[in-house]
Amino acid sequence: MAKKAVKRVAPKKIPTKPAAAKKSGAVAESHESPLAVKNRQDFEASAPLVEMRDISIAFGGIKAVDRASIELRPGEVVGVLGHNGAGKSTLIKILSGAYQRDAGSILINGKEVTINNPRDAKAYGIETIYQTLALADNVDAAANLYLGRELKTRFGTLDDAAMESETRKVMHRLNPNFRRFKEPVVKLSGGQRQSVAIARAIHFNARILIMDEPTAALGPQETAQVGDLIKQLKADGIGIFLISHDLHDVFHLADKIVVMKNGKVVGTARTTDVTNDEVLGMIIAGKCPKGAIPGPGAMRDAA
Amino acid sequence: MSSTGSSQEPGLNQEGAVTRFFRVTEINPRMLGMVAALILIWCIFDVWSGFINPNEGLFGGSFLTPRNLWTLLVQTSSIAVMSSGMVLLIVMRQLDLSVGSMLSLVAVASAVLQVYQLGPLLGVGHPLIWVAGVALCLALGTGIGAVNGALTAYAKIPAFIVTLGGLIAYKGIAFLLASGETVAPMDQTFEVFGGGVQQSWLGPFWSWTLALVVCAVIIGALINGRRQRTRFNFTLRPVWAEFLLGVVGSGVVLGITKVMNSYPWPPKLIENFAAANNVVIPAGIEDRDGSAICMAAEKFVRCTTGLIYYTGYSLPVLVALAVGLVMTFIATRTVFGRYVYATGGNPEAAELSGINTKWLTIKVFALMGTLVGISSVISSARLNAATNSLGLSNELYVIAATVIGGTSLAGGVGTIYGAMLGALIMQSIISGMSLLNLPAAYQDMVVGGVLVLAVWLDQIYSRRLK
Numbered sequence: 001m002a003k004k005a006v007k008r009v010a011p012k013k014i015p016t017k018p019a020a021a022k023k024s025g026a027v028a029e030s031h032e033s034p035l036a037v038k039n040r041q042d043f044e045a046s047a048p049l050v051e052m053r054d055i056s057i058a059f060g061g062i063k064a065v066d067r068a069s070i071e072l073r074p075g076e077v078v079g080v081l082g083h084n085g086a087g088k089s090t091l092i093k094i095l096s097g098a099y100q101r102d103a104g105s106i107l108i109n110g111k112e113v114t115i116n117n118p119r120d121a122k123a124y125g126i127e128t129i130y131q132t133l134a135l136a137d138n139v140d141a142a143a144n145l146y147l148g149r150e151l152k153t154r155f156g157t158l159d160d161a162a163m164e165s166e167t168r169k170v171m172h173r174l175n176p177n178f179r180r181f182k183e184p185v186v187k188l189s190g191g192q193r194q195s196v197a198i199a200r201a202i203h204f205n206a207r208i209l210i211m212d213e214p215t216a217a218l219g220p221q222e223t224a225q226v227g228d229l230i231k232q233l234k235a236d237g238i239g240i241f242l243i244s245h246d247l248h249d250v251f252h253l254a255d256k257i258v259v260m261k262n263g264k265v266v267g268t269a270r271t272t273d274v275t276n277d278e279v280l281g282m283i284i285a286g287k288c289p290k291g292a293i294p295g296p297g298a299m300r301d302a303a
Numbered sequence: 304m305s306s307t308g309s310s311q312e313p314g315l316n317q318e319g320a321v322t323r324f325f326r327v328t329e330i331n332p333r334m335l336g337m338v339a340a341l342i343l344i345w346c347i348f349d350v351w352s353g354f355i356n357p358n359e360g361l362f363g364g365s366f367l368t369p370r371n372l373w374t375l376l377v378q379t380s381s382i383a384v385m386s387s388g389m390v391l392l393i394v395m396r397q398l399d400l401s402v403g404s405m406l407s408l409v410a411v412a413s414a415v416l417q418v419y420q421l422g423p424l425l426g427v428g429h430p431l432i433w434v435a436g437v438a439l440c441l442a443l444g445t446g447i448g449a450v451n452g453a454l455t456a457y458a459k460i461p462a463f464i465v466t467l468g469g470l471i472a473y474k475g476i477a478f479l480l481a482s483g484e485t486v487a488p489m490d491q492t493f494e495v496f497g498g499g500v501q502q503s504w505l506g507p508f509w510s511w512t513l514a515l516v517v518c519a520v521i522i523g524a525l526i527n528g529r530r531q532r533t534r535f536n537f538t539l540r541p542v543w544a545e546f547l548l549g550v551v552g553s554g555v556v557l558g559i560t561k562v563m564n565s566y567p568w569p570p571k572l573i574e575n576f577a578a579a580n581n582v583v584i585p586a587g588i589e590d591r592d593g594s595a596i597c598m599a600a601e602k603f604v605r606c607t608t609g610l611i612y613y614t615g616y617s618l619p620v621l622v623a624l625a626v627g628l629v630m631t632f633i634a635t636r637t638v639f640g641r642y643v644y645a646t647g648g649n650p651e652a653a654e655l656s657g658i659n660t661k662w663l664t665i666k667v668f669a670l671m672g673t674l675v676g677i678s679s680v681i682s683s684a685r686l687n688a689a690t691n692s693l694g695l696s697n698e699l700y701v702i703a704a705t706v707i708g709g710t711s712l713a714g715g716v717g718t719i720y721g722a723m724l725g726a727l728i729m730q731s732i733i734s735g736m737s738l739l740n741l742p743a744a745y746q747d748m749v750v751g752g753v754l755v756l757a758v759w760l761d762q763i764y765s766r767r768l769k
Contacts, residue, residue, distance in 0.1 A: 098655055119657035134655045138648035138715035139641070147645055148656035150638050157636040165535045184648075 047110050049074050049239040050126075050208055055094055055104035064090040066263040067104070067296050072208065072239040077230060079254035079271075080243045081283055087263035088243050089131065092210050095241075096128040097121035108208075122148075125207035129214055131243075133197040137186035141178075142167040144185055145200045170199045174229070190217040198226070202233065209233060210241045215249055227253055247279055261286045264297025328544045333709055333764065337724050344728065348735035355739060365738055369565035373614065376563075377498045377685070379730040380623035381678040382697065386704040386722040387630040388674035391640075391667050393705055394647040396714035397455065397462040399668065401469030402675050402701055405447050406694030408477040410679040413440045414486035414689035417493060433492035440676040447473070448672020452665035462668075470698060477691035487688030497684030498617035501572055507564040510615030514560035518553040525549050560616070568612045577610060619681045623723070626677060631719045633670075643667060647714035703750065704729050707757040729753070 048071040057065045065087040072078050080088045093099045095106065097118040105112050108124050115121050121128070135144050142163040151159040151166070164181055171178045175195040185193055194217060201209055211230075215223040230240060230253050244250045250257065251271060259266040259282040266282045273291030281287040288298035325332045345367055353364035361367035385402050392399055413436045421432045451469060455462045488494070495503040505513065525545055532539050540548075568576070576582070634640040646653040646660050654660050678697075683689040708725030710717030729750055736746045 096655070097657075117657065117659075118655050119659075122657055128655070130655065132651070134649065134652035136645035136648035136652050136715075139645055143641060143645065147641075147653070148658055150641060152638070157632075158638060158641060161531050161535045161537070164537070 048072060048107070049076075049109065050095065051107040051110075052091070052095060053105045053107070055091060055101050055106075057090060057094060057099060057102050063263050065094070065101075068260065068263070068265045069104075069295070070258050070265065070268075072241060074207075074239055075234050075237045076256065077234055077240045077242055077254045079250035079257040080241055080260065081247060081250065081257055081279065082245065082260035082266075083283065084245055086245075086260040086283075088245075088260045089212055090263075091260070092128075092212060092241055092243055095121065095208075096126055096210055098128075119148075122204070125205065126210065127201040127204065127206035127208070128210040129197050129201045129212060131212040131216060133193055135185050135193060135197060138184050140164075140184055141171065141181055141188075141196045141199075144196055145170065145203060147200070149204065166203075167199070170203050171195065174199050175225075191219065191222045194218060194222070194226075198229065202229075206238060208239050208241075210243070212243045213245070214242070215244075223249075247276065247283065251276060251279070258295075259283055259292075261297050265295030266297040267292035267294045269293065327541055328548060329540065330548075331718075333761075334718075334721060334724070336764075337708070337721065337728065341724065341728050341731065344731050344735065348731070348738065352735075352738050366735055369562050371734070371738070372562050373566040373617070375727075375730060375734055376620045376623075377617055378734060379727050380498075380619040381681045381685070382700050382704055382730065383623045383723045383726040384626045384674050384678045384681065385671075385697065385701045386708065386726045387626055387719045388671040389701050389705040390708070390710050390717045390719055390722045391630075391634060391643050392462075392671055393702075393710045393712060394714060394717045395643050395664070395667055396647050396650065397664065397667065398466065398702070399448075399451060399469075399671050400463065400466040400698050400702075401447075401451060401473055402671065402678075403694035403697035403699075404470050404473035404477065405444065405672065405675045406679045406682060406697055407689075407691050408447070408473040408480070409440050409443045409676055410683035410689040410693050411477045411481045411486060411691060412443055413437075413493075413679065414489060414683060415480055417490045418486050418488075422490060428491050430492055432490040433495070436490065436493045437496070437680055440680050441673055442676070444672040444674070444676025444679065445669050446672065448675065449665055449669040451672070452668025455668065456661035456664035474691055481689070481691065483691065485688050485690040489684055489687050489689070493680075494684050494687055496618055496622070496680045497687065498619040498681075499685060499687070501568065501576065503618035504568075505615040505617070505621070507613045507615050510560050510564050513616065514556050517556050521552040521556070522549050563616050563620075564613050566614050568614060573610060573612055576612070582610060619685065622677065622681065626674065627719055627723050630674075634719055639663075639666065644715060647716075649715075700726075700729060700750075703754045707754060709761060725757075 051069075051071040053069050054067045055065055055069070056063065056067055068087065068091050070078070070080070070091065080092065082088045090099060094101045095115065097115045097120050100116060106115055107113065113120075113124060115124070115126075118128075136147060139147075142160065145167050146163050151162045153159045153162075168181060171181075175192065178192055178195060180188060180192070185196055188196070194214070198214070201211075214226050218226065230242070233240060242250045242254055254271050256268065256270050257274075257279060258268045259279065261283070266286045267288040269279070269289070269292035274289055278289035278291065281289065282292065286297060286299045288294035324330075325335075346362065349360040349362045349364035349366040351364065352358070352366050353360065353362055356365055357363050358365035359368050360371075365371060385406075389399065389402070416439055417432055417436045421429070421435055425431055447469070451462070451465055454460050454465045491500075494500055497503065525548060529539060529545065531537075567573075634643070642653065642658050642660075642663055645656070646658060646663060650660060679694070682693055686693065704726035705717070705722040706712065706725070707728060708718070708721030708723070710722060732749055732753060733746050736749060
């Protein structure tokens with residue numbers, strides 16, 4: 001009964017928002033402990049920060065993302081998992097304004113919004129740390145941090161001194177050893193470049209943070225630092241999308257995971273409801289386990 | 304790197320005196336290299352020309368004379384103005400091959416307006432004519448540049464193709480506009496921008512005044528910079544370095560001004576001026592050889608020692624210097640400039656940062672067009688005529704000057720002063736070889752070789768830097 005209700009909603013793709021959320025919360029009761037149910041109900045009572053509904057985008061003839069739906073609540077970390085080419089980065093780039101969707105809708109705090117470019121996304125408090133870091137290599141850390149929202153003097157010129165001073169403060173918090181403020185970022189190490197990209201994302205009061213493979217270029221110690229940072233941001237009530245092709249990177253940090261395969265959502269699950277192996281099965285075979293809510297990409301027999 | 308003494312010690316031991324000098328003074332070694340190359344070229348030409356035609360130059364030649372240096376700066380100004388815009392374009396990974404043809408087209412349009420329309424209408428010499436002529440040059444240049452930019456940014460045609468088309472097409476339009484004729488002369492009020500008439504010379508008094516103002520600005524900027532650094536607790540330059548920069552900067556300005564103020568008006572002009580203003584030319588003065596009669600032009604100057612006027616800075620040079628200053632300000636102090644450099648460094652990152660790179664592309668091309676407009680005023684006023692071949696090959700000289708000046712074709716790197724220095728180096732080679740009476744074919748060969756050599760040296764330099 002529970003599953004049927006969800007299944008009916010999911011493939012058809014147009015759930016009336018708050019009602020559907022409540023319903024799925026209610027139906028889940030049957031196989032969860034009372035405490036889990038209470039947690040979940042509290043959790044789902046808060047409005048989603050972001051909801052992406054039935055998003056599709058095609059490049060040429062290839063459907064990179066096909067009717068994918070995903071949501072994020074304040075203080076929640078959602079891991080988006082999948083192989084390379086599963087469509088996770090593309091889906092998230094639609095949210096950050098880098099790509100324009102062909103179909104579907106994006107809601108922020110329950111209101112439908114239009115995101116046509118990165119400027120729109122930033123206006124809604126959506127900040128992104130790209131896998132490529134998206135740094136302008138030829139300018140220094142401060143110029144990158146403030147790229148697109150420079151501080152200006154009262155004459156309207158660049159206030160480099162103020163920007164560098166602010167950058168020193170932010171970077172000191174993130175990476176106390178960072179000293180190379182005058183050099184173009186191309187001369188920095190991988191970890192230092194990463195901290196510049198992270199500083200840029202969190203410095204402007206982000207409400208929604210997208211991290212695309214944030215630890216791909218980092219060593220174990222720096223990876224642990226990023227983990228700590230994520231926990232701290234989560235405590236501040238920021239919603240975080242954590243995108244990775246490596247399950248182990250995100251499993252212990254995420255509250256929820258969304259698995260994608262061939263551009264479709266295989267399933268969504270709370271990390272407490274599924275095991276590592278089950279998630280691996282979702283990523284590799286598209287098999288949706290019992291603890292997860294299947295999406296349009298789930299294998300038929302598994303659902 | 305840190306300002307505490309203890310952590311600085313090891314760094315001090317590792318770096319050599321030269322490295323430390325450049326780091327502490329924050330002088331770009333590359334720029335110093337270019338200045339050295341320029342001075343070397345000047346000296347070589349002066350010595351060489353001394354063998355052929357001994358003259359009053361520093362080493363007995365005819366290159367390092369006030370007359371030649373003054374002319375050199377005037378000749379450089381048109382290319383220098385355009386190269387400052389080309390820097391921004393190339394930094395942004397674009398290119399404009401059409402600037403030469405655009406210059407011809409704009410100049411011819413302005414000449415047709417002045418000579419065929421406004422001249423008969425308002426009467427030759429009406430002040431409105433130069434205003435309209437200049438305004439048309441600027442507006443038309445900006446418009447054509449914007450079209451180049453729009454085709455590149457929105458129609459997504461590579462800038463190379465768009466402007467290659469422009470290179471061919473604009474020349475054709477220029478031909479049609481004037482029916483293939485040379486339109487001349489420009490209006491006498493417009494001619495002032497060419498630097499060839501006495502109204503376009505600042506004269507010694509105002510040249511010195513300007514030089515002193517510039518020196519004051521240099522010193523003020525150093526003091527202000529130091530205050531800013533203190534305010535934000537950044538590392539300060541040592542006091543000796545500040546003094547060195549102030550003294551050298553002011554010295555260069557005063558030195559150039561001295562040279563500019565040593566170039567006298569042509570004797571004919573002095574004669575005309577004296578006649579028009581009832582100034583008595585001291586008669587019967589003997590020249591060095593004791594000849595009392597003033598016959599040839601050069602000797603006439605000596606005859607009029609009692610009555611001599613010096614030119615000082617000329618208008619085209621002042622325009623080029625002003626453009627250099629404004630463009631440097633735009634490139635380094637404005638959000639627009641920051642976006643241009645960031646886009647050149649990583650176009651995708653710029654786009655993802657919310658920069659509207661398409662609109663930015665149009666603006667940079669339009670700015671290039673405005674500068675072509677300014678150059679077309681200088682070129683056509685200097686020649687006192689406009690033809691469809693006025694800007695012939697200018698695009699190549701402009702790009703060469705920009706690249707010699709250290710702008711990387713890979714994008715993201717380049718300075719305005721570098722490109723202007725590059726233009727000066729190139730013009731020095733061209734006019735130096737003319738002084739040696741070498742045929743134009745040799746000049747082309749050498750300029751081409753220097754371009755390739757400059758890029759090669761630059762690559763060795765930047766590889767060693769890494």
